Amino acid sequence: MSAYFCPKAGTIVSLADVRAYNSTLKNLAPGLVAIFVGGTSGIGLYTAREFARTTTSPHIYLVGRNETEATKITQELKTINSKSTVDFIKKDVSLLRKVDEVCKEIKEREKSVNLLFMSCGVLTLNGRDGTEEGLDRKHSLHYYARMRFIQNLAPLLTAAAENTDPNAALSRVVxxxxxxIGRANKPDFSDLALKSTFSLAHVANHSSAMQNFALERFARLYTKTAFVHEQPGSVETSLVKMPLVKLLYFLMKPLLVEKKESGxxxxFYSTAPRYAPKVKADGKGVAMGADGVMGSGSYHLSWSGNAHGDDSEVVKEMRADGAEEKIWTHTEEVFKKVCEEGGMY
Known part of the structure; x- marks a missing residue:
């Protein structure tokens, strides 16, 4: 790995520190493979721009539904870095079977994946929007689809981590x-899919808490890959086009994280050794893991990069009650019913 500046663990990461580290990424091996799910707008796009700008001959996959925007973005990224390769995969990943199709295509083309970056989602004030697979669309994008991407691509992420060239061994999920949200409130374990207790507050809580425990499980199973769950703060995205959201953004403009800074x-969260996989966390400058263990491989980050450990009484109660096992048993049931049996959950 190239030389880097690493601020003290447990502190807010300044933008100067971020830029100091990012400037070293040109020293990484050429040809890093990054997948941006939701990469045609918002934070995924902002991050893809910086990945193209700072790495050497990257291969970038954009996954989304907007082919028109993807064509523009592909040209933009090629302008930023003429040696980059950019591919767009058009799929509605609120459907788990479409997630499987995306992963199948990538696995046929790539032997390893260095970065899986997921920011897919939908802003809606409506009630439950059931997909043809029986899941709420918002909940699927924020939880089930993301976990399915990880499950499918874990072997390629591991292959990247095992590259004998340390400058090519980046392996991370963001x-x-x-x-x-999920550290402050318990999900309803009797209705994790929100079939009968749906509300916008519940889907936010469930998506957050379920991700937290699932990502810890992945970090324990795949110790060569780091897993980051991050709260991005207030960032301008394509949702600002909605009238009500546009007004809120105008009022909040002084507090917004600027697009380039967000990217x-x-x-930084996608590459810095501060958020190392478990097997690479040597205790020097690594962040606090989500379970309270330094460098555990699963990290909960605020928008400023501050890592938070297991300091929530609610989380401790859920751990004692077997939350991880309950959540993952349910998740596997959904995957089996939808992806393996081709049915509805």
């Missing part, structure tokens, strides 16, 4: 949502 920070 899920942009909010780990802190720079998310690139």
């Amino acid at each position: 899920s942009v949502y909010d780990p802190f 720079e920070r998310h690139l």
Whole structure:
């Protein structure tokens, strides 16, 4: 790994520190493979721009539904870095079977994946929007689809981590949502899919808490890959086009994280040794893990890169009650019913 500047663990990461580290990424091996799910707008796009700008001959996959925007973004990224390769995969990943199709295509083309970056989602004030697979669309994008991507691509992430060239061994998953909602509230374990108890507050809580425990499980199973669940703060995205959201953004403008800064920070969270996989966390400058163990491989980050450990009484109660096992048993049931049996959950 190239030389880097690493601020003290447990502290807010300044933008100067972020830029100091990102400037070293040109020293990484050429040809890093990054997948941006939700990469045609918002934080995924901002991060893809910085990944193209700071790495050598990257291969970038954009996964989304907007082919028109993807064509523009592909040209933009090629302008930023003429040696980059950019591929767009058009799929509605609120459907788990479409997630499987995306992963199948990538696995046929790549032997390893260095970064899986997921910011897919939908802003809606409506009630439950059931997909043809029986899941709520919002809940699927914020939880089930993301976990299916990880499950499918874990072997390629591991292959990247095992590269004999240390400058090519980056292996990381970043899920942009909010780990802190689920640290303050328990999900309804009798209705994790929100079939009968749906509300916008419940889907936010369930998506957050379920991700938290699932990512810890992945970090324990795949110790050569780091898993980051990050709350991005207030960032301008394509949702600002909605009238009500546009007004809120106008009022909040002084507090917003600027687009380029957001991309720079998310690139840092996607690459910096501060958030190392468990097997590479040597205790020097690594962040506090989500379970309270330094360098455990699963991290809960605020928008400024501050890592938070297991300091929530609610989380401790859920751990004692077997939350991880309950959540993952349910998740596997959904995957089996939808992906393996081709049915509805």
